[in-house]
Amino acid sequence: MKVVVCTKQTPSTTADLTVNPDGSVSWEDPGGKPNVVNPWDEYSIEEGIRLKENHGASDVIAITMGSEESQEALKTALAMGCTEAILLSDAAFAGVDTLGTAKVLAAAINKVEDVQIAIFGKSAIDGDTGQTAVQTACQLGWTPLTFVSAITAVGDGQITVERLLDDGKETVTAPLPVVISTVKEINEPRYPSFMGIRKASRATIPVWAAGDLSLNSVGSKVDWSKVYALPPREGSVEIIEGDSVQEKAAKLVAKLFEEKVI
């Protein structure tokens, strides 16, 4: 059984998003921190590695669609313990929407062969649509299991997971293959190990282009026609005065009604 972990490289968590006057977007980290593995994906990578350690997965393959630089994210995945990494890179993939991303990822997962579980993070901290996992499942025709907080059993052609929802937890069983998206409650991600770091820094990561995936056109349904910065929020503070707590509270309630807050 092979496991694929789909991950992307994102700006660091402390980077600031700036929308430039021409509508282009830039992320700058004030401390100069480099780009990182999408932080939500640390959990999915960890879970992939645990599928190998605890559930007999033979390979844990990290896959990224992105530019040459996003290899760094794959190296982190290797250093943590993924057995292989593949970069999907082609001029045709640049700037595609989530559906296009899903098509490319699905084609790669099919090409790997014998994949039973594809794992994603909850969302990417930059794009932050949270759509890629489900769209990839749709492209593959596999069952999507979202917001997974525990994988409790894998075997006999099926998987049982716990899903963390707003109202509680749900335990579901589905036939393999499946696409999973994880939440941070699922585990405590490990750091890259020193041995892993050495292995990763020496690894040559294969690059698959559109031709390797037999994809003619990826195409986007959605395009970013205009990007603009949100107007800054205006706010002010008013201190409610009064002689007693009761009086202050009464004034506050009256004020809230007046402003139609409640």
Add this chain to the structure above:
Amino acid sequence: MLDFSLTEEQQQAAAMVREFGEKEILPTIKEYDRQQTMNPAALPRMAELGILGINIPVRYGGQGFDYVTLGLVCEELERIDTTLRVVMSVHMGLNSMGVLQWGGEEQKQRFLTPQARGEKYAAFGLTEPGAGSDVAGLRSTARKDGGDYIINGEKMWISLATKAHHVLWFAKTDPNAKPAHAGLTAFMVETDMRGVTTGDIHGKLGVRAGSTGWVNCQDVRVPAANRIGEEGEGFKIAMSCLDNGRYTVASGATGLTRACLEASVRYAKERETFGRPIADYQLIQQKIAWMQQWYDVSRLLYLQVGWLKNQGIRNTREVSMAKWYATDHSFKAAHEAIQVHGAYGFSDEYDVERYLRNGRGAIIYEGTSEIHQLMQAAYAFGERQDKPLRCELPAYDEAFWQG
């Protein structure tokens, strides 16, 4: 050939250690510092992550990285808290690297390997209540008795005194030797041997979240197989251990300077006086510029030493310079950082007062700044030359280290 670049491996190893420190140590460091106890998870986690064996060959239980990486790791550790780097100074620099340099193969299996794996913690017992800088004046004795030695004496100011399993102990096998230092011999004392007692010292100015204490040996029977090197080689062994320990102190102090710089830059941008951030004032900018200068110089000095060690070139003078410069300036940096923070810098709500207290000790241990000045002058006057040793620290050989 002059190459200042770091390999991806070196950078990633440092990044991993930084992440560990920021996530697992930093959030609670002030509490442990106040309580004057070591975070009980610190040593086990450093062991588990392989930090305690970072630059020891894989065949001896280590991670197989080079000496430069050791420096980078120490810089990251002390940027979080000096006590973490002190662990590396004694466990790695002063003890494990000493065994790597002077130990026989059987000793490397029996001592170095469990130390590098982090199964055993290691300390360095040179200083005594009556002898610090004057090493040859130590009183501890080791008397031959059949195939064993009987050790008596007291060591003081020993880092990890109450945590260590192995203490590299220096004692006199010949109390009448002339010169006196020719009578010193090194032993690996195991703290579970009968007659060994230990205790921590409280009320220290700094490194309060670490263990510093005393180790006493009363008629402790140590097999000759635990003698490191030959009889009479103890002084040379101690000095070569210090060449390695000082490297960790220098690189660590560089991290402390960086911590001061980072904290000051952050605060100077936030704090406003007279309607402007204090970062706008040139007298504050000067302090920032100094810290940057001290950081850059310290880092260049220690990286040079790391390179010399990788090449297998003796570096007693260079490492003494790096240690002296980096520690004196990390203390100055902390002093300036407190000034940038004003009254808040005087409170333990901020980290900079801890930096000052922690930075102070490094000007005393592993050669006081005065001793380093004497050494530098002696080299300059041509009064001091490094003679080849029977056992030199092995150059970093990737194939051997990773094989």
